[in-house]
Amino acid sequence: MHSPTGWNAIFKPYRQEPVAGWDEAGYPVIVDAATGRRLTVHDLPDHEFCNLELVRHSFMTALPANDWQVVFADNDGAAFHVPVLAWLFTADGRATPVIADADGSAVDPRELGNFVQVWHPSSPTARIPSIPAHLKESN
Known part of the structure; x- marks a missing residue:
């Protein structure tokens, strides 16, 4: 937060x-x-x-996150995607993806329990990600 x-x-x-x-x-x-x-x-x-x-890394700027997606696992292990709204950058160069939660609050998706990965469809290795086996087994 x-x-x-x-x-x-x-x-x-x-x-x-x-x-x-x-x-x-x-x-x-x-x-x-x-x-x-x-x-x-x-x-x-x-x-x-x-x-x-x-807090050691205060945010310096925010940039739009065109086409970036966050992949989450639902309770059945199926993947679902949520758009990244923005990237927040700190003074030391760290980037934090931001999404809106169910209440409309801005959150870092990596802090949520069913987070899988952040990806961009134009990446050379872009594909619709599948849920890693260790996440499927825990559900």
Whole structure:
């Protein structure tokens, strides 16, 4: 997840959340994905706030991702494709593909459990990818 402030909050048991801002008292605030509510880092249920970490690679630019696709595996092991909306580039040159999730939020598809690969149809080895055997067996 992208941190709008450049900071992530770290919790025990391990959880990492982007810091959305600070409250009037100066405490970091996150958005709880389960409720959509803004919470101070000390108010996240069932988690103990540990520390803040500076996000080392802030995004510098975004470029359209013409024709790039993400391949996912559904519960039956069949492949389905989702278009990549954009590529985000960091100051150190790393590229992150971005797709829209079911709620319309921008996400890195590589962080989703059923991610298979990112591909472009004009690649010399382009083909409709099949699901790797190890993913089929786990479903």
